[in-house]
Amino acid sequence: MSDTEHDIYTVTLHHVDAKTEDADDSLPLIVIHGLLGSADNWRSHVKAWQENRRVIAVDLRNHGRSPHVEGMTYQAMSDDVLAVMDNLGIDQAHILGHSMGGKVAMTMARLAPQRVASLVVADIAPVAYSHGHDDVFAALNEVAVNRPANRRDADALLAKHVDARPIRLFLATNLERTTDNGQPVMGLRVGLEQIIKGYPDIVTVPAGDQPYYGPCLVLRGANSDYVSDAMLPALKQVLPNARVVTLKEAGHWLHADQPQAFQQAVESFVAAQSASC
Known part of the structure; x- marks a missing residue:
């Protein structure tokens, strides 16, 4: 089975489904972690966001408590998250992805735009990266x-x-x-x-050929080079309606470096999109 061919089975992802009694009935927010992360890394953010809406944080394949399987293509990982939505009866959601998870989120937006009410991409661009791990x-x-x-x-x-x-x-x-x-x-x-084994697919571009024309917020760290100014033209080709916001004194793990600013930026953006639905 090849990582570069889409013959990889969809797997059932472990996920955390959180909502308080006071949360409204607006569309949920799905949170997708980055490489070597997990839903556990987002517990404090999920706790804050769940006050206003349902929040689902997933463990991607080969991460957290999800199954270990061959294949790390973005289409495969996108299909896994879409399957979570299907299993939970969620037709549409706001999607947040950090780093590798941001590329998964962009793939979802490009291949299944009808399922993505809005997109938040945290410190990643739709380009191939050369820096290794x-x-x-x-x-x-x-x-x-x-x-x-x-x-x-x-x-x-x-x-x-x-x-x-x-x-x-x-x-x-x-x-x-x-x-x-x-x-x-x-x-x-x-x-x-x-x-x-799947690393060459991880460092490449998100899957899909079409731009995502929906509302999009791109958050980048001022001390990170993952979304440099030189990458913005490529980003705008894939996400033409993206608003790029730079968080001061934050690196690639901007949600950990500036948690309050990150939480508020996401909450304000998602709330604005929910109000316009």
Whole structure:
């Protein structure tokens, strides 16, 4: 089975479905994480947004608690999320995606625009990227091979390849406690082998040939180069109605660097689109 051919089965994604009693009946918001992330990374944001609407945060294939399967094409990942919507009886939703999840969201918007009421893309452009994750993959593989006894030992293994502690803390969200011959060890819950095999599809452009003409907000970090000014023409070709907003003192993980500003920007945008529906 080839990652570059769309013969990959749709899988049932783990997801978190949140809504408070006081939330209105407007269209839900679906949140899609980035590479090596999960729905768990968005808990504080989901808690804030669910006060006003239903929020569904998904674990993409090979991430979080979702199945480990071959194939990381954007059409396959988009189909997985659309299947969640189908299973929940959701015809249309606001879609938010960060990084790799932003490309999944753009693919959904291009291939199934009738399902996307509005689009929020967080710090990613519809272009092919050259910067790799070899050090990150090597760090996670170090843990997978050595199966450390605890998180402290796991961090020491990650540090062999990744100097920055914030990145190691993020990678550590992919660790889970398990056993080896009856002894407690730290293992990986991420499908590392499948992700590495599918990596050429991850760094490429979103799937689809048509622009998405619906309302769109692109949030980028001022300290990130993932959505540079040079990329804006390409972005406008795919998302002609996009409004680009730069969050100060934020990098690629802008939702973690500036959580309040990020939450408010998303809430204001989605609320405005809900009011116009």
